[in-house]
Amino acid sequence: MPDKEAVKQLVKKHPWLRKPMYTFTIITFALSGIATSLGHLKSIQEFLFKTVGPERLNSIHIGMEVVVAALFALGYALLAMVLYRKYMPKIKATSWRIAISAAMVLIFIALTVITVKAAIPTPPDLTVILKTTSEGWTKTLLGLKNADGGLRYHKSDPVESQVWTTAQILVGALADCTQITEDEGKAIRRNLDFIDSKKLKADDEGWGYFEYVEWDVSEINAWVALALISSLKNGCVEKTWPKDAEAGMNRTKAVLKLVTGRQLGNGGWAPIKDRANTRFARTYSAVVSLWALLDARAQLGTKEYDDYISLGIKWLMQNFEAEFGGWVPNPDRKQQLDSFQGLTAHVLYVLGKATPDFAHLLEGGGYQQALAMFSYWLKERPPALKKESIMARSVDNNDRSHDSDRYLPRTKYMVESNTFLWYPWTMVLCTQLEVRSTPVLEKPETWESCKSIYGRVNEQITFAHKDPYAYVMAESLYAINVYTATHPEKPKP
Numbered sequence: 001m002p003d004k005e006a007v008k009q010l011v012k013k014h015p016w017l018r019k020p021m022y023t024f025t026i027i028t029f030a031l032s033g034i035a036t037s038l039g040h041l042k043s044i045q046e047f048l049f050k051t052v053g054p055e056r057l058n059s060i061h062i063g064m065e066v067v068v069a070a071l072f073a074l075g076y077a078l079l080a081m082v083l084y085r086k087y088m089p090k091i092k093a094t095s096w097r098i099a100i101s102a103a104m105v106l107i108f109i110a111l112t113v114i115t116v117k118a119a120i121p122t123p124p125d126l127t128v129i130l131k132t133t134s135e136g137w138t139k140t141l142l143g144l145k146n147a148d149g150g151l152r153y154h155k156s157d158p159v160e161s162q163v164w165t166t167a168q169i170l171v172g173a174l175a176d177c178t179q180i181t182e183d184e185g186k187a188i189r190r191n192l193d194f195i196d197s198k199k200l201k202a203d204d205e206g207w208g209y210f211e212y213v214e215w216d217v218s219e220i221n222a223w224v225a226l227a228l229i230s231s232l233k234n235g236c237v238e239k240t241w242p243k244d245a246e247a248g249m250n251r252t253k254a255v256l257k258l259v260t261g262r263q264l265g266n267g268g269w270a271p272i273k274d275r276a277n278t279r280f281a282r283t284y285s286a287v288v289s290l291w292a293l294l295d296a297r298a299q300l301g302t303k304e305y306d307d308y309i310s311l312g313i314k315w316l317m318q319n320f321e322a323e324f325g326g327w328v329p330n331p332d333r334k335q336q337l338d339s340f341q342g343l344t345a346h347v348l349y350v351l352g353k354a355t356p357d358f359a360h361l362l363e364g365g366g367y368q369q370a371l372a373m374f375s376y377w378l379k380e381r382p383p384a385l386k387k388e389s390i391m392a393r394s395v396d397n398n399d400r401s402h403d404s405d406r407y408l409p410r411t412k413y414m415v416e417s418n419t420f421l422w423y424p425w426t427m428v429l430c431t432q433l434e435v436r437s438t439p440v441l442e443k444p445e446t447w448e449s450c451k452s453i454y455g456r457v458n459e460q461i462t463f464a465h466k467d468p469y470a471y472v473m474a475e476s477l478y479a480i481n482v483y484t485a486t487h488p489e490k491p492k493p
Contacts, residue, residue, distance in 0.1 A: 077108065125490045126454065130480045133461055134179050137477045141169045142187050144470055149194030155468050163198050163207040166191050167223035168474040170230065175481035177235035185239025192231060192240070195224055196251060204273065206258045209416060217415065218262045218269050218285040225259055225292040228252040229299050249300075256296050259289050260308045267315030271415045272408065279332045280408050283319065283343060284401075284418050286312060287327075291350045298353075313354055313361045316347060320366025325373030329401040329418065340399045341377065341390060342420030344370060349429045352436065374429070378449035391452060395423045395459045396467075421472065423460045424479035427453055431483050454483070 091097050144152040150161025151169055170188055173180065180188070198211055206221035208214065231240040232248055241248040262269055268281030269289045290312040293305040319331040326344025328336050351367050362368070377390045400419045407414060430450035457480070464473040 126457075127484050127487045127489045130457065130484050131179065131489075134176065134477060134480050134484060137464075137473055137480075138173045138179060138184060141173065141470060141473060141477065142184055142191075144169075145187070145191075148197075149190045150198070151191060151470065153470055155470055155473075157468075160210065161194065162210060163195050164209065164217075164220045164223060165470050165474070166195055167220070167227040168471050169477075170227040171223065172474040172477035172481065174227070174230035174233065174236050174240075175478050176485040177233060177239070178485075179481065180236065180239055182239055185236075185242075188231065189240050192228065192248075192251075195227070204258070204261060206255065215272065215413065216258075218259075218271050218273075219288045221255060221258045221262070222285075222288040222292040225252065225255040226288075226295060228255060229292065229295045232299060252296070252300075256292065256305070259292050260305065262289065263308055263311065267311035267313075268319075269312075270408075272411070272413050274408075274411065274413075281315070281332065282405070282415075283316070283327045283329050283331060283347065284420075286315060287343075287347050287350050290316070291353065294350065294353045297357075309354065309358065310361060313351065313358055316351065317361065317366050320370060322366070322369060325377065326370050329420075330405040333402070333405060338399065338402070340401075340420050341393075342398055342422035342425055345374070345422060345425035345429045346420065348374060349425055349432055352429070352432045355436070375446040375449075378453070379445060390422065390426060391449060393422065395456065395463045398422055421475050423453075423456070423463075424475045427457065427460075428479040428482045430454070431479075431486055435486050 088097055088100070091100065140155070141151065144155060146152060146161045148161055150163065151166040152159050153162040153165040170191055173184070173188065195207070199206060200208065200214070200216055206216040207224060208216050208220070228248060228251055230236060232245065232252060237245050237248070262273055262275070262285075264270060264275055264278045264281055266278045266281065268278065269285040270277070270280035271282055271285045272280065274280060290309065293309050293312070297303065297305055297309065316327070319327065321328055321331070321336065324336070324339040324344075326339060326341070327347045328338070328340055329343060348367070348370055351362060354362065379389055379391060398419050398421050401417045403417065405415075406417055430453050434447075434450065460476050460479075464476040467473070
Protein backbone atom coordinates (compact mmCIF):
# COMPACT_ATOMS: atom_id res chain seq x y z
CA MET A 1 0.00 0.00 0.00
CA PRO A 2 1.50 3.46 -0.91
CA ASP A 3 2.85 5.71 1.85
CA LYS A 4 0.18 8.28 2.83
CA GLU A 5 2.71 11.15 3.16
CA ALA A 6 4.10 10.44 -0.32
CA VAL A 7 0.55 10.52 -1.74
CA LYS A 8 -0.07 13.90 -0.05
CA GLN A 9 3.12 15.35 -1.49
CA LEU A 10 2.22 14.05 -4.97
CA VAL A 11 -1.21 15.69 -4.81
CA LYS A 12 0.31 18.93 -3.50
CA LYS A 13 2.79 19.03 -6.38
CA HIS A 14 0.16 18.09 -9.02
CA PRO A 15 -3.26 19.40 -7.85
CA TRP A 16 -4.95 18.04 -11.00
CA LEU A 17 -4.48 14.50 -9.57
CA ARG A 18 -6.83 15.20 -6.65
CA LYS A 19 -10.10 14.44 -8.44
CA PRO A 20 -9.03 11.29 -10.34
CA MET A 21 -7.31 9.90 -7.25
CA TYR A 22 -10.43 10.58 -5.20
CA THR A 23 -12.55 8.73 -7.77
CA PHE A 24 -10.00 5.92 -7.96
CA THR A 25 -10.01 5.58 -4.15
CA ILE A 26 -13.81 5.29 -4.05
CA ILE A 27 -13.79 2.65 -6.77
CA THR A 28 -10.96 0.75 -5.06
CA PHE A 29 -12.79 0.71 -1.73
CA ALA A 30 -16.01 -0.40 -3.46
CA LEU A 31 -14.25 -3.27 -5.22
CA SER A 32 -12.43 -4.21 -2.01
CA GLY A 33 -15.75 -4.26 -0.16
CA ILE A 34 -17.30 -6.55 -2.77
CA ALA A 35 -14.26 -8.83 -2.70
CA THR A 36 -14.33 -8.96 1.13
CA SER A 37 -18.04 -9.84 1.11
CA LEU A 38 -17.46 -12.53 -1.48
CA GLY A 39 -14.92 -14.10 0.84
CA HIS A 40 -17.87 -15.01 3.05
CA LEU A 41 -20.07 -16.36 0.24
CA LYS A 42 -19.61 -19.98 1.29
CA SER A 43 -20.90 -19.14 4.76
CA ILE A 44 -23.75 -17.22 3.17
CA GLN A 45 -24.41 -20.20 0.89
CA GLU A 46 -24.65 -22.56 3.87
CA PHE A 47 -27.02 -20.18 5.65
CA LEU A 48 -29.22 -19.88 2.56
CA PHE A 49 -29.24 -23.68 2.12
CA LYS A 50 -30.64 -24.11 5.62
CA THR A 51 -33.10 -21.26 5.12
CA VAL A 52 -34.46 -21.69 1.59
CA GLY A 53 -33.31 -25.17 0.53
CA PRO A 54 -31.25 -26.42 -2.41
CA GLU A 55 -33.70 -25.61 -5.22
CA ARG A 56 -34.02 -21.91 -4.38
CA LEU A 57 -30.35 -21.76 -3.52
CA ASN A 58 -29.52 -22.56 -7.16
CA SER A 59 -31.71 -19.67 -8.33
CA ILE A 60 -30.15 -17.34 -5.78
CA HIS A 61 -26.67 -18.41 -6.90
CA ILE A 62 -27.45 -17.50 -10.51
CA GLY A 63 -28.82 -14.13 -9.40
CA MET A 64 -25.75 -13.61 -7.24
CA GLU A 65 -23.45 -14.22 -10.21
CA VAL A 66 -25.35 -11.65 -12.30
CA VAL A 67 -25.33 -8.99 -9.55
CA VAL A 68 -21.66 -9.47 -8.65
CA ALA A 69 -20.61 -9.46 -12.31
CA ALA A 70 -22.58 -6.23 -12.82
CA LEU A 71 -20.95 -4.60 -9.78
CA PHE A 72 -17.46 -5.51 -10.89
CA ALA A 73 -18.19 -4.45 -14.47
CA LEU A 74 -19.47 -1.09 -13.20
CA GLY A 75 -16.41 -0.61 -11.00
CA TYR A 76 -13.99 -1.42 -13.77
CA ALA A 77 -15.96 0.77 -16.19
CA LEU A 78 -15.65 3.74 -13.82
CA LEU A 79 -11.94 3.08 -13.46
CA ALA A 80 -11.59 2.91 -17.25
CA MET A 81 -13.48 6.20 -17.57
CA VAL A 82 -11.10 7.93 -15.15
CA LEU A 83 -8.07 6.68 -17.04
CA TYR A 84 -9.62 7.55 -20.40
CA ARG A 85 -10.50 11.11 -19.40
CA LYS A 86 -7.09 11.67 -17.90
CA TYR A 87 -4.77 10.26 -20.54
CA MET A 88 -6.65 10.01 -23.83
CA PRO A 89 -6.80 13.77 -24.55
CA LYS A 90 -2.98 13.79 -24.62
CA ILE A 91 -2.90 11.25 -27.46
CA LYS A 92 -3.35 13.10 -30.74
CA ALA A 93 -3.27 10.20 -33.24
CA THR A 94 -6.80 8.89 -33.78
CA SER A 95 -5.58 5.40 -34.68
CA TRP A 96 -3.66 5.12 -31.41
CA ARG A 97 -6.65 6.33 -29.40
CA ILE A 98 -8.88 3.72 -31.03
CA ALA A 99 -6.31 0.96 -30.47
CA ILE A 100 -5.72 1.91 -26.83
CA SER A 101 -9.47 2.24 -26.18
CA ALA A 102 -10.12 -1.21 -27.64
CA ALA A 103 -7.28 -2.67 -25.56
CA MET A 104 -8.68 -1.09 -22.40
CA VAL A 105 -12.14 -2.50 -23.09
CA LEU A 106 -10.73 -6.00 -23.59
CA ILE A 107 -8.53 -5.73 -20.52
CA PHE A 108 -11.38 -4.61 -18.25
CA ILE A 109 -13.76 -7.26 -19.64
CA ALA A 110 -11.09 -9.88 -18.94
CA LEU A 111 -10.53 -8.46 -15.43
CA THR A 112 -14.28 -8.60 -14.74
CA VAL A 113 -14.55 -12.25 -15.86
CA ILE A 114 -11.42 -13.31 -13.96
CA THR A 115 -12.47 -11.49 -10.79
CA VAL A 116 -15.99 -12.92 -10.81
CA LYS A 117 -14.73 -16.44 -11.49
CA ALA A 118 -12.19 -16.14 -8.67
CA ALA A 119 -14.56 -14.51 -6.21
CA ILE A 120 -17.79 -16.51 -6.57
CA PRO A 121 -17.76 -20.09 -5.25
CA THR A 122 -18.84 -22.94 -7.49
CA PRO A 123 -22.59 -23.49 -7.90
CA PRO A 124 -24.10 -25.34 -4.94
CA ASP A 125 -23.80 -29.12 -5.29
CA LEU A 126 -26.34 -30.95 -3.11
CA THR A 127 -24.06 -33.99 -2.80
CA VAL A 128 -21.18 -31.85 -1.51
CA ILE A 129 -23.43 -30.05 0.97
CA LEU A 130 -24.92 -33.34 2.21
CA LYS A 131 -21.49 -34.95 2.56
CA THR A 132 -20.48 -32.07 4.79
CA THR A 133 -23.66 -32.62 6.80
CA SER A 134 -22.98 -36.36 6.98
CA GLU A 135 -19.45 -35.80 8.20
CA GLY A 136 -20.65 -33.49 10.96
CA TRP A 137 -23.52 -35.75 11.99
CA THR A 138 -21.29 -38.82 12.13
CA LYS A 139 -18.98 -37.02 14.53
CA THR A 140 -21.95 -35.81 16.58
CA LEU A 141 -23.60 -39.23 16.84
CA LEU A 142 -20.43 -41.21 17.50
CA GLY A 143 -19.64 -38.58 20.11
CA LEU A 144 -22.66 -39.66 22.19
CA LYS A 145 -20.45 -42.27 23.82
CA ASN A 146 -20.51 -43.46 27.39
CA ALA A 147 -17.73 -45.18 29.30
CA ASP A 148 -19.21 -48.61 28.52
CA GLY A 149 -18.65 -48.10 24.77
CA GLY A 150 -22.31 -47.62 23.91
CA LEU A 151 -24.10 -44.55 22.56
CA ARG A 152 -26.76 -42.46 24.29
CA TYR A 153 -30.28 -42.20 22.93
CA HIS A 154 -30.50 -38.53 23.98
CA LYS A 155 -28.19 -35.91 22.48
CA SER A 156 -27.87 -33.69 25.53
CA ASP A 157 -28.93 -35.58 28.65
CA PRO A 158 -26.28 -37.90 30.16
CA VAL A 159 -28.56 -40.92 29.92
CA GLU A 160 -27.52 -44.56 29.75
CA SER A 161 -26.35 -46.25 26.57
CA GLN A 162 -28.93 -48.08 24.46
CA VAL A 163 -28.24 -50.95 22.07
CA TRP A 164 -31.12 -49.98 19.76
CA THR A 165 -29.88 -46.40 19.32
CA THR A 166 -26.27 -47.55 18.99
CA ALA A 167 -27.21 -49.97 16.20
CA GLN A 168 -29.29 -47.36 14.35
CA ILE A 169 -26.46 -44.83 14.49
CA LEU A 170 -24.01 -47.39 13.10
CA VAL A 171 -26.34 -48.31 10.24
CA GLY A 172 -26.69 -44.64 9.37
CA ALA A 173 -22.98 -43.90 9.57
CA LEU A 174 -21.91 -46.99 7.62
CA ALA A 175 -24.35 -46.41 4.75
CA ASP A 176 -21.54 -44.49 3.01
CA CYS A 177 -18.22 -45.90 4.18
CA THR A 178 -16.18 -43.31 2.29
CA GLN A 179 -17.21 -40.86 5.00
CA ILE A 180 -15.73 -42.97 7.81
CA THR A 181 -12.24 -42.12 9.06
CA GLU A 182 -9.85 -44.65 10.56
CA ASP A 183 -10.48 -43.30 14.08
CA GLU A 184 -14.24 -43.46 13.55
CA GLY A 185 -13.82 -47.05 12.38
CA LYS A 186 -12.14 -47.87 15.69
CA ALA A 187 -14.92 -46.12 17.59
CA ILE A 188 -17.52 -48.12 15.66
CA ARG A 189 -15.72 -51.32 16.56
CA ARG A 190 -15.95 -50.36 20.26
CA ASN A 191 -19.67 -49.72 19.74
CA LEU A 192 -20.07 -53.18 18.20
CA ASP A 193 -18.21 -54.72 21.15
CA PHE A 194 -20.56 -52.87 23.51
CA ILE A 195 -23.55 -54.34 21.68
CA ASP A 196 -22.07 -57.82 21.91
CA SER A 197 -21.47 -57.43 25.65
CA LYS A 198 -25.10 -56.50 26.34
CA LYS A 199 -26.69 -59.55 24.74
CA LEU A 200 -29.01 -61.44 27.06
CA LYS A 201 -27.56 -64.68 28.37
CA ALA A 202 -29.91 -67.18 26.71
CA ASP A 203 -28.81 -68.39 23.27
CA ASP A 204 -32.21 -67.67 21.76
CA GLU A 205 -32.38 -64.11 23.05
CA GLY A 206 -30.82 -60.92 21.79
CA TRP A 207 -31.27 -57.39 23.14
CA GLY A 208 -33.97 -55.56 25.07
CA TYR A 209 -34.94 -51.92 25.11
CA PHE A 210 -32.43 -51.35 27.90
CA GLU A 211 -29.94 -53.45 29.81
CA TYR A 212 -32.32 -53.88 32.75
CA VAL A 213 -35.11 -55.24 30.47
CA GLU A 214 -34.86 -59.01 30.64
CA TRP A 215 -36.57 -59.85 27.37
CA ASP A 216 -35.46 -59.02 23.87
CA VAL A 217 -37.18 -57.27 20.97
CA SER A 218 -37.16 -58.62 17.40
CA GLU A 219 -36.61 -55.27 15.66
CA ILE A 220 -33.64 -54.48 17.91
CA ASN A 221 -32.09 -57.83 16.99
CA ALA A 222 -32.64 -56.93 13.34
CA TRP A 223 -31.04 -53.47 13.72
CA VAL A 224 -28.02 -55.13 15.35
CA ALA A 225 -27.81 -57.52 12.40
CA LEU A 226 -27.97 -54.56 9.99
CA ALA A 227 -25.17 -52.78 11.87
CA LEU A 228 -22.95 -55.88 11.73
CA ILE A 229 -23.71 -56.49 8.04
CA SER A 230 -22.90 -52.85 7.27
CA SER A 231 -19.58 -53.12 9.12
CA LEU A 232 -18.55 -55.98 6.80
CA LYS A 233 -19.06 -54.05 3.55
CA ASN A 234 -16.11 -53.30 1.31
CA GLY A 235 -14.68 -49.97 2.42
CA CYS A 236 -16.02 -50.47 5.94
CA VAL A 237 -14.56 -53.80 7.01
CA GLU A 238 -11.02 -52.47 6.61
CA LYS A 239 -11.82 -49.80 9.23
CA THR A 240 -14.11 -51.73 11.58
CA TRP A 241 -12.58 -55.23 11.47
CA PRO A 242 -9.04 -54.57 10.16
CA LYS A 243 -7.57 -57.80 11.54
CA ASP A 244 -10.48 -60.04 12.49
CA ALA A 245 -13.22 -59.83 9.88
CA GLU A 246 -13.93 -63.51 10.56
CA ALA A 247 -15.01 -62.62 14.11
CA GLY A 248 -17.37 -60.02 12.67
CA MET A 249 -18.77 -62.58 10.27
CA ASN A 250 -19.37 -65.07 13.09
CA ARG A 251 -21.18 -62.47 15.18
CA THR A 252 -23.32 -61.53 12.19
CA LYS A 253 -24.37 -65.10 11.46
CA ALA A 254 -25.26 -65.63 15.12
CA VAL A 255 -27.55 -62.60 15.14
CA LEU A 256 -29.11 -63.60 11.81
CA LYS A 257 -29.93 -66.95 13.41
CA LEU A 258 -31.89 -64.99 16.04
CA VAL A 259 -33.70 -63.07 13.32
CA THR A 260 -34.77 -66.17 11.38
CA GLY A 261 -35.66 -67.95 14.59
CA ARG A 262 -38.30 -65.34 15.37
CA GLN A 263 -40.28 -65.65 12.15
CA LEU A 264 -43.86 -66.73 12.76
CA GLY A 265 -45.61 -69.50 10.91
CA ASN A 266 -47.56 -66.97 8.82
CA GLY A 267 -44.33 -65.28 7.64
CA GLY A 268 -44.50 -62.23 9.89
CA TRP A 269 -42.46 -61.29 12.94
CA ALA A 270 -43.69 -60.42 16.41
CA PRO A 271 -41.72 -58.06 18.66
CA ILE A 272 -41.26 -60.89 21.18
CA LYS A 273 -39.99 -64.44 20.85
CA ASP A 274 -43.41 -66.01 21.48
CA ARG A 275 -44.16 -67.72 18.17
CA ALA A 276 -47.40 -69.39 19.25
CA ASN A 277 -49.70 -66.46 18.55
CA THR A 278 -49.51 -65.10 15.00
CA ARG A 279 -51.77 -62.20 16.00
CA PHE A 280 -48.74 -60.65 17.68
CA ALA A 281 -47.15 -59.96 14.28
CA ARG A 282 -46.24 -56.31 13.75
CA THR A 283 -45.28 -54.60 10.51
CA TYR A 284 -42.23 -52.80 11.91
CA SER A 285 -40.80 -55.99 13.40
CA ALA A 286 -41.34 -57.69 10.05
CA VAL A 287 -39.92 -54.99 7.79
CA VAL A 288 -36.68 -54.50 9.75
CA SER A 289 -36.16 -58.27 10.04
CA LEU A 290 -36.78 -58.73 6.32
CA TRP A 291 -34.37 -55.85 5.59
CA ALA A 292 -31.65 -57.58 7.62
CA LEU A 293 -32.11 -60.85 5.74
CA LEU A 294 -32.10 -59.15 2.33
CA ASP A 295 -28.91 -57.26 3.17
CA ALA A 296 -27.34 -60.43 4.52
CA ARG A 297 -28.18 -62.21 1.27
CA ALA A 298 -26.55 -59.45 -0.76
CA GLN A 299 -23.52 -58.90 1.50
CA LEU A 300 -22.72 -62.49 2.44
CA GLY A 301 -23.56 -63.91 -0.99
CA THR A 302 -25.76 -66.67 0.39
CA LYS A 303 -29.22 -68.01 -0.43
CA GLU A 304 -29.75 -69.74 2.91
CA TYR A 305 -32.24 -67.07 3.97
CA ASP A 306 -34.36 -67.21 0.81
CA ASP A 307 -37.23 -69.19 2.32
CA TYR A 308 -37.52 -66.75 5.23
CA ILE A 309 -37.37 -63.83 2.81
CA SER A 310 -40.09 -65.29 0.60
CA LEU A 311 -42.40 -65.87 3.56
CA GLY A 312 -41.73 -62.36 4.87
CA ILE A 313 -42.56 -60.78 1.52
CA LYS A 314 -45.76 -62.79 1.26
CA TRP A 315 -46.82 -61.70 4.74
CA LEU A 316 -46.29 -58.04 3.87
CA MET A 317 -48.20 -58.47 0.61
CA GLN A 318 -51.10 -60.13 2.43
CA ASN A 319 -51.25 -57.28 4.94
CA PHE A 320 -51.22 -54.42 2.48
CA GLU A 321 -54.13 -52.12 3.34
CA ALA A 322 -55.63 -51.05 0.01
CA GLU A 323 -57.90 -48.52 1.73
CA PHE A 324 -54.88 -46.63 3.05
CA GLY A 325 -52.55 -47.35 0.15
CA GLY A 326 -49.93 -48.88 2.43
CA TRP A 327 -49.22 -50.60 5.72
CA VAL A 328 -50.27 -50.06 9.33
CA PRO A 329 -48.28 -51.03 12.45
CA ASN A 330 -50.70 -53.69 13.67
CA PRO A 331 -52.60 -55.30 10.79
CA ASP A 332 -54.57 -57.47 13.21
CA ARG A 333 -56.33 -54.51 14.82
CA LYS A 334 -59.81 -53.94 13.42
CA GLN A 335 -61.25 -50.58 12.36
CA GLN A 336 -58.01 -48.93 11.36
CA LEU A 337 -58.44 -45.19 10.96
CA ASP A 338 -54.96 -43.87 10.20
CA SER A 339 -52.47 -44.12 7.37
CA PHE A 340 -48.73 -44.28 8.05
CA GLN A 341 -46.72 -42.69 5.27
CA GLY A 342 -43.36 -43.18 6.99
CA LEU A 343 -43.94 -46.88 7.65
CA THR A 344 -45.28 -47.40 4.12
CA ALA A 345 -42.22 -45.71 2.55
CA HIS A 346 -39.96 -47.88 4.72
CA VAL A 347 -41.78 -51.06 3.65
CA LEU A 348 -41.61 -50.05 -0.03
CA TYR A 349 -37.89 -49.37 0.30
CA VAL A 350 -37.22 -52.79 1.81
CA LEU A 351 -39.43 -54.55 -0.74
CA GLY A 352 -37.52 -52.69 -3.46
CA LYS A 353 -34.40 -54.45 -2.20
CA ALA A 354 -36.11 -57.75 -3.04
CA THR A 355 -36.09 -57.00 -6.76
CA PRO A 356 -35.17 -58.57 -9.10
CA ASP A 357 -34.57 -61.90 -7.29
CA PHE A 358 -38.03 -62.00 -5.70
CA ALA A 359 -39.90 -59.96 -8.30
CA HIS A 360 -42.38 -62.79 -8.88
CA LEU A 361 -43.68 -62.27 -5.34
CA LEU A 362 -44.19 -58.54 -5.93
CA GLU A 363 -46.09 -58.64 -9.20
CA GLY A 364 -49.72 -57.62 -9.31
CA GLY A 365 -50.01 -57.16 -5.56
CA GLY A 366 -49.81 -54.58 -2.86
CA TYR A 367 -46.31 -53.51 -3.84
CA GLN A 368 -47.38 -52.11 -7.22
CA GLN A 369 -50.54 -50.59 -5.76
CA ALA A 370 -48.56 -48.98 -2.95
CA LEU A 371 -46.02 -47.56 -5.40
CA ALA A 372 -48.84 -46.07 -7.45
CA MET A 373 -50.40 -44.63 -4.30
CA PHE A 374 -47.01 -43.29 -3.21
CA SER A 375 -46.77 -41.46 -6.53
CA TYR A 376 -50.22 -40.01 -5.91
CA TRP A 377 -49.42 -39.11 -2.30
CA LEU A 378 -46.48 -37.02 -3.40
CA LYS A 379 -48.81 -34.46 -4.94
CA GLU A 380 -52.36 -35.09 -3.82
CA ARG A 381 -54.20 -36.28 -0.73
CA PRO A 382 -55.81 -39.64 -1.48
CA PRO A 383 -59.60 -39.27 -1.08
CA ALA A 384 -59.87 -42.13 1.43
CA LEU A 385 -57.25 -40.62 3.72
CA LYS A 386 -57.45 -37.85 6.23
CA LYS A 387 -53.77 -37.00 5.82
CA GLU A 388 -52.41 -34.24 3.64
CA SER A 389 -50.17 -34.94 0.65
CA ILE A 390 -46.54 -35.71 1.36
CA MET A 391 -45.32 -32.46 -0.16
CA ALA A 392 -47.73 -30.43 1.99
CA ARG A 393 -46.63 -32.16 5.16
CA SER A 394 -44.21 -30.71 7.68
CA VAL A 395 -41.12 -32.89 8.20
CA ASP A 396 -41.77 -32.99 11.95
CA ASN A 397 -45.36 -34.21 11.47
CA ASN A 398 -44.74 -37.93 11.90
CA ASP A 399 -47.16 -40.77 12.62
CA ARG A 400 -47.00 -42.76 15.84
CA SER A 401 -48.45 -46.20 16.43
CA HIS A 402 -51.68 -46.35 18.42
CA ASP A 403 -51.41 -46.88 22.19
CA SER A 404 -53.47 -50.07 21.94
CA ASP A 405 -50.85 -51.59 19.62
CA ARG A 406 -48.42 -51.66 22.54
CA TYR A 407 -50.34 -54.46 24.24
CA LEU A 408 -49.73 -58.13 23.57
CA PRO A 409 -52.82 -59.70 25.19
CA ARG A 410 -52.38 -62.41 27.79
CA THR A 411 -48.63 -61.85 28.06
CA LYS A 412 -46.43 -59.92 30.47
CA TYR A 413 -44.97 -57.88 27.61
CA MET A 414 -45.69 -54.35 26.51
CA VAL A 415 -43.84 -52.92 23.50
CA GLU A 416 -42.86 -49.34 22.77
CA SER A 417 -44.92 -47.10 20.53
CA ASN A 418 -42.93 -46.36 17.39
CA THR A 419 -42.71 -43.00 15.65
CA PHE A 420 -42.40 -43.46 11.89
CA LEU A 421 -40.38 -40.66 10.32
CA TRP A 422 -41.85 -40.00 6.89
CA TYR A 423 -39.16 -37.79 5.33
CA PRO A 424 -36.01 -39.99 5.59
CA TRP A 425 -37.78 -43.06 4.23
CA THR A 426 -39.47 -41.10 1.46
CA MET A 427 -36.09 -39.63 0.48
CA VAL A 428 -34.39 -43.03 0.53
CA LEU A 429 -37.26 -44.58 -1.42
CA CYS A 430 -37.02 -41.86 -4.09
CA THR A 431 -33.27 -42.51 -4.31
CA GLN A 432 -33.86 -46.24 -4.73
CA LEU A 433 -36.53 -45.73 -7.39
CA GLU A 434 -34.23 -43.33 -9.23
CA VAL A 435 -31.28 -45.75 -9.22
CA ARG A 436 -33.45 -48.64 -10.35
CA SER A 437 -35.18 -46.49 -13.00
CA THR A 438 -38.53 -47.96 -12.00
CA PRO A 439 -41.66 -47.40 -14.12
CA VAL A 440 -43.21 -45.24 -11.40
CA LEU A 441 -40.53 -42.61 -12.07
CA GLU A 442 -41.33 -42.64 -15.77
CA LYS A 443 -44.20 -40.34 -14.88
CA PRO A 444 -42.73 -36.83 -15.10
CA GLU A 445 -44.85 -35.59 -12.21
CA THR A 446 -43.51 -38.33 -9.91
CA TRP A 447 -39.91 -37.60 -10.78
CA GLU A 448 -40.47 -33.87 -10.29
CA SER A 449 -42.03 -34.64 -6.90
CA CYS A 450 -39.05 -36.75 -5.88
CA LYS A 451 -36.75 -33.88 -6.86
CA SER A 452 -38.90 -31.66 -4.68
CA ILE A 453 -38.44 -34.16 -1.84
CA TYR A 454 -34.67 -33.78 -2.21
CA GLY A 455 -35.27 -30.03 -2.24
CA ARG A 456 -36.68 -30.21 1.28
CA VAL A 457 -33.70 -31.95 2.85
CA ASN A 458 -32.71 -28.70 4.55
CA GLU A 459 -35.96 -28.89 6.56
CA GLN A 460 -35.12 -32.41 7.75
CA ILE A 461 -31.59 -31.33 8.63
CA THR A 462 -32.98 -28.53 10.80
CA PHE A 463 -35.49 -30.90 12.41
CA ALA A 464 -32.82 -33.53 13.13
CA HIS A 465 -30.59 -30.90 14.71
CA LYS A 466 -33.38 -29.64 16.97
CA ASP A 467 -34.87 -32.98 18.01
CA PRO A 468 -33.12 -34.21 21.16
CA TYR A 469 -33.39 -37.91 20.35
CA ALA A 470 -30.54 -39.49 18.40
CA TYR A 471 -32.68 -41.84 16.31
CA VAL A 472 -34.06 -38.90 14.29
CA MET A 473 -30.57 -37.86 13.22
CA ALA A 474 -29.50 -41.52 12.75
CA GLU A 475 -32.34 -42.35 10.34
CA SER A 476 -31.84 -39.04 8.55
CA LEU A 477 -28.11 -39.78 8.27
CA TYR A 478 -28.93 -43.11 6.65
CA ALA A 479 -31.12 -41.39 4.03
CA ILE A 480 -28.47 -38.75 3.33
CA ASN A 481 -25.69 -41.32 3.02
CA VAL A 482 -27.75 -43.49 0.65
CA TYR A 483 -28.30 -40.38 -1.48
CA THR A 484 -24.62 -39.31 -1.53
CA ALA A 485 -23.45 -42.87 -2.23
CA THR A 486 -25.56 -42.94 -5.41
CA HIS A 487 -25.18 -39.31 -6.55
CA PRO A 488 -21.58 -38.43 -7.46
CA GLU A 489 -20.31 -34.89 -7.04
CA LYS A 490 -20.61 -32.61 -10.05
CA PRO A 491 -17.33 -32.11 -11.99
CA LYS A 492 -15.47 -28.96 -11.05
CA PRO A 493 -15.81 -26.23 -13.74
